[in-house]
Amino acid sequence: MPSTSFFAKQESFYLTPIGFASNSLYNRHMSKNKSKTTSGTIALNKKSRHDYTLTDKFEAGLVLQGWEVKSLRQGKIQIVDTYVLLQNGEAYLIGGNITPLPSASTHFVTDPIRTRKLLLHRKELSKLEEAVQQKGYTCVCTALYWKKHMIKAEIALAKGKQDHDKRETEKNRDWDRQKMRIVRQHNS
Known part of the structure; x- marks a missing residue:
């Protein structure tokens, strides 16, 4: 009577795609072909x-x-x-x-x-x-x-x-950057 490990190995073999001997080779091959997009x-x-x-x-x-x-x-x-x-x-x-x-x-x-x-x-x-x-x-x-x-x-x-709103937004953005610089300098 065959052991259960023998069937487990054969089942693993049958689940792999044709041309690959084990799942680890298949996974390694598939990870190389994935596209590497950093952002959508x-x-x-x-x-x-x-x-x-x-x-x-x-x-x-x-x-x-x-x-x-x-x-x-x-x-x-x-x-x-x-x-x-x-x-x-x-x-x-x-x-x-x-x-x-x-x-x-x-x-x-x-x-x-x-x-x-x-x-x-x-x-x-x-x-x-x-x-x-x-x-x-x-x-x-x-x-x-x-x-x-x-x-x-x-x-x-x-x-x-309006133009004055755009200038105000720019001032606020610059002030936020300066605050971050001051905080970084103070913490270091």
């Missing part, structure tokens, strides 16, 4: 934080074509002057420039700055529409990022800053 962020709109006071943030999906996803994997996007248009109960991203890759297929007609549909829940859309129509807010895209295998857009309700 594709693009940031730093200008929006400077020009606007951002209040509520929302996460929206994007309707993209295949060539656009390939370009986004390479980081070929610019979202500096993007905004969100709310029309007929739907949201659209306007002004995002996705540069097509040079090796892209020639049978596609690529429009780098086409209008892209945003996917939001009905409650989020109604909240955005209400704020834009009644309270004088605008809606801007602040970031694009990966969430698992999907591309998401962070959009925010924004109110425009």
Whole structure:
């Protein structure tokens, strides 16, 4: 009668993929092939934080074509002057420039700055529409990022800053930096 360890070894052998003798070799091989992305962020709109006071943030999906996803994997996007248009109960991203890759297929007609549909829940859309129509807010895209295998857009309700507000924000940021330097010097 065979021992249980014999069956355990055989079971382990059968669970490994073809071509590998043991799970440890398989795990070593698979760890080498994993992509090493440090962050899921594709693009940031730093200008929006400077020009606007951002209040509520929302996460929206994007309707993209295949060539656009390939370009986004390479980081070929610019979202500096993007905004969100709310029309007929739907949201659209306007002004995002996705540069097509040079090796892209020639049978596609690529429009780098086409209008892209945003996917939001009905409650989020109604909240955005209400704020834009009644309270004088605008809606801007602040970031694009990966969430698992999907591309998401962070959009925010924004109110425009005047020049004196921008200067005040700069002063506060500089003062915070100076405080941190003083604290570091005092502690060391």
